[in-house]
Amino acid sequence: MRLEEWMEFSEEVLAAKEKGLPIVAIESVVLSFGLPKPDNLRVHRAIENEIRKRGVVPATIAIIDGKLKIGLSETELERLAESKGVEKASKRDLAWMIVKKRTGALTVAATMVAAHLARIKIMVTGGIGGVARKAEENFDISTDLTELSRTPVAVVSSGVKSIMDLRKTVEFLETMGVPVIGYKTDRFPAFYFKTTDYPVVKFDSAEEVASLLKFKFKARIPGGVLVVNPVSKGLEDVMPQEKAEKLIEKAIIEAEMKGVKGGAVTPFVLSRLVEMTDREVLKVNERLLLENAVLAANIASAYYL
Numbered sequence: 001m002r003l004e005e006w007m008e009f010s011e012e013v014l015a016a017k018e019k020g021l022p023i024v025a026i027e028s029v030v031l032s033f034g035l036p037k038p039d040n041l042r043v044h045r046a047i048e049n050e051i052r053k054r055g056v057v058p059a060t061i062a063i064i065d066g067k068l069k070i071g072l073s074e075t076e077l078e079r080l081a082e083s084k085g086v087e088k089a090s091k092r093d094l095a096w097m098i099v100k101k102r103t104g105a106l107t108v109a110a111t112m113v114a115a116h117l118a119r120i121k122i123m124v125t126g127g128i129g130g131v132a133r134k135a136e137e138n139f140d141i142s143t144d145l146t147e148l149s150r151t152p153v154a155v156v157s158s159g160v161k162s163i164m165d166l167r168k169t170v171e172f173l174e175t176m177g178v179p180v181i182g183y184k185t186d187r188f189p190a191f192y193f194k195t196t197d198y199p200v201v202k203f204d205s206a207e208e209v210a211s212l213l214k215f216k217f218k219a220r221i222p223g224g225v226l227v228v229n230p231v232s233k234g235l236e237d238v239m240p241q242e243k244a245e246k247l248i249e250k251a252i253i254e255a256e257m258k259g260v261k262g263g264a265v266t267p268f269v270l271s272r273l274v275e276m277t278d279r280e281v282l283k284v285n286e287r288l289l290l291e292n293a294v295l296a297a298n299i300a301s302a303y304y305l
């Protein structure tokens with residue numbers, strides 16, 4: 001089986017490769033399952049445009065009818081946003097979904113693998129997966145974390161999605177040897193919130209981050225880099241942090257009581273939070289995604305200079 005038989009570049013991404021333009025990969029689970037309709041498609045288009053505005057080419061990655069697509073057409077984006085017949089694909093799912101000609105939205109871990117195959121060095125997301133609360137019982141640890149220790153791709157994020165156990169996630173990132181780089185911050189951000197007590201190494205510009213990536217990839221120190229970018233205006237700016245955290249707890253407990261499991265948990269919790277906070281959560285989520293897109297584009301520009 002030749003590579004072209006199962007991997008396909010969009011014309012925009014192919015042209016960027018030929019011209020040597022910087023490219024930023026975008027994960028697609030947020031589009032299919034992370035944000036409510038119809039905001040998901042609008043926000044996704046805005047992410048792509050923030051990247052284009054900076055002379056960088058966005059490459060949203062997904063499996064469409066068994067093809068690994070690097071860069072998606074408008075119709076393909078609409079199909080993923082509709083999410084009918086779309087499955088959440090992490091690293092373990094890539095091979096079987098290609099062989100069985102399925103359609104899948106890619107997690108951070110799967111996007112890292114695909115980006116690496118496509119020779120793309122930088123990707124963007126909202127929040128990565130992490131070590132779940134009660135992981136000592138349920139063993140739920142996201143492949144995003146193990147992949148960050150293996151595949152040389154930089155992931156620009158606002159930290160870990162809020163329903164995870166942040167302390168355990170930070171420990172696990174350390175165990176796996178993943179460098180965590182704070183963009184203009186020396187504290188790990190907490191997705192909807194700007195900061196925590198967990199220290200990270202502070203980098204002050206996109207150029208400085210790009211120079212770290214150049215060194216790490218050239219020196220072949222295995223694995224990727226997690227870049228964490230605190231949102232400029234967090235939930236704490238619209239309601240007391242204690243109240244916001246109580247609502248998050250409440251939504252997670254509701255999910256448990258309703259027997260919501262696995263991949264369905266994040267969409268359930270997020271949609272409950274959107275209701276409970278009168279859409280404030282959604283505004284913060286949108287803001288951090290766009291801000292991460294800008295940072296990823298700036299890092300990619302500096303990397304390819």
Ligand code: PSU
Nearest residue numbers: 029034107108109127129142143161266
């Ligand atoms: N952050 C969110 N919503 C999401 C995700 C992250 O706020 O839906 C997705 C990302 O695609 C991430 C994935 O890679 O969840 C992690 O899934 P898991 O824990 O099953 O590895």
Ligand code: MN
Nearest residue numbers: 129140141142
């Ligand atoms: Mn998980």
